[in-house]
Amino acid sequence: MISSKREKLDPESLLELLRTKKKAVDRVIREHLPETHDVPEIDLLYKMMMDYPSRGGKGLRSALCLLTCQALGGKEESAYLTAAAMEILQNWVLIHDDIEDDSEMRRGDPVLHRRYGIPLTINAGDALHVKMWGILLQNEKILGKQITLAVLREFLWMTRETTEGQHLELSWVRNNRWDLQEEDYFLMCEKKTSWYTCTSPMRLGGIIAGAKEEILSPLFSLGRDLGIAFQIRDDILNLLGNEDKYGKETMGDLWEGKRTLLIIRLLNLVPETEERHKILRIMSQPRGQKQNEDMNFILDSMKKLHVFDYGNSRADELAKSAFSVFDKVFENPSNDSANVALRSLLEFMVNRDW
């Protein structure tokens, strides 16, 4: 756990703050999204687009964007559209990822393509992707042309990295690659998770607040480290978490054959024995051929070899390094209370249990 003698929001107040921010961002999403159409089929498209955003995610990324903007002296309202687009980004990416990963559950309900089939769902993801750019173009009215274009460029960067990271992860599954090292995992996490979870939400807040390059640049390394720490905790929660609280299928990563730090660590620790072969055999099977007992076998191997402790300590190291950058960049915040909330949110993101 990250310890800090700094002022910090208690969990209750932080959650209350998250709820307030999410409410404001959800209102902007609802203003832009629930179009209706006289043709019932097209009306269904808009219902599909609104489905994941209505399922009640935590809104961490949009809150991060809003709080960074405030901490750097910007107005919260000026970042609402951008924060809403961040949420829309996450949702279209999840719609497509759930197909690509053959997932079953998302935020406590069946994934979208299990409700509507793959063809309509790919297209609904595309339509939501388009809507993301549409919301960003609305920025012109409140931010002017210059910042609107700068925000668009940051989204471009972020979405390129996100698709590269997703490609990397999917390729490993497709090519049944298990000869991976921690550096491979870190690269994949940086691209797949860090950019859209930490780096760009914070940079976008900064861009909107008019922050200078000396503030915006260090956010690359800060975001990368925090994002990887966030993903490692997510990998752990996926295996050990409470399904009701976590909202995804428990052990989904094992069922889907995901390359996590935990499985890479396990394979690096287990010698060339029958156990190792069994683990590789199980993990290489398609989802439909895997058994519950196989999943428990791998989980037990991980526990036996203290893989979860290892993951937690790697996440702690990364978070520590990120917070040392944070404390330099935000040494003289323009808005103290926003700064305390921002730091508390980041700590929550890398220490959360849901």
Added chain:
Amino acid sequence: MISSKREKLDPESLLELLRTKKKAVDRVIREHLPETHDVPEIDLLYKMMMDYPSRGGKGLRSALCLLTCQALGGKEESAYLTAAAMEILQNWVLIHDDIEDDSEMRRGDPVLHRRYGIPLTINAGDALHVKMWGILLQNEKILGKQITLAVLREFLWMTRETTEGQHLELSWVRNNRWDLQEEDYFLMCEKKTSWYTCTSPMRLGGIIAGAKEEILSPLFSLGRDLGIAFQIRDDILNLLGNEDKYGKETMGDLWEGKRTLLIIRLLNLVPETEERHKILRIMSQPRGQKQNEDMNFILDSMKKLHVFDYGNSRADELAKSAFSVFDKVFENPSNDSANVALRSLLEFMVNRDW
């Protein structure tokens, strides 16, 4: 066929012109697309993104954008990036459509997901979609902020309509709907085809040339009618065309269960008999259960009832109405030779045999 006493490019010269334009646009695409990456998996992502654009489409939409820009007094070069983005749009849409429609062939080769699997291919389509917005953001350097943003807004409109149209068509297949009338088909075509094939390519050329609203507005109806005429010819070519020349699977629309004007007309003509039941039974089967002889049975029914003549005459009517708008809008073109080429290209698009 559209007859015209106006000056007109002969087919050879038009094809030569298309090749020249395509070469210029392809150069821009290659400048922006074939990124390489040290990580071999990510390198593959960029190869996948470049796959369809390298297969040699006709480049009709980008040529339409360039020629409209020139005819309205703009410089061809100022529309290169936008024309390249038009081609990229078509390619990411096709990558996803081919999965959604369970297609087999595209421009004479297997569709992308039959080479790389569905998960990687959905993601590559997303990455190409992102790249489209990226190319459009480059416009700032040559067109300035104002027009760059106007072009982005037109792309937004176009992509929204395209995804609505695709949703409509896919819904009909999913819900096995055959109670459709020509108006339903026309609405679907307008959204799925007209916008990205005619309306927006022409409007974009106009926006870049600095055309006024009295020029840009009539392009809505002109584009709609031409786009529907284009789609009707495409439906006919799909059933009667030469596979080598056309590049797609012959009778692919029947295998995929597409709702075309031809099948709607056929069902409106065939009374409630055994023949009608057989047609509905065949068309409602999933691709894998259909037989070659079933396809020929439907083709013969269509020929017997002159469905193709009907389709051609509907396309002619729509084209006629579009050209009467064209001749008013482009009465005093700023560039005569570009105007002749533009009109010749539009005639070719609704009269082509490949």
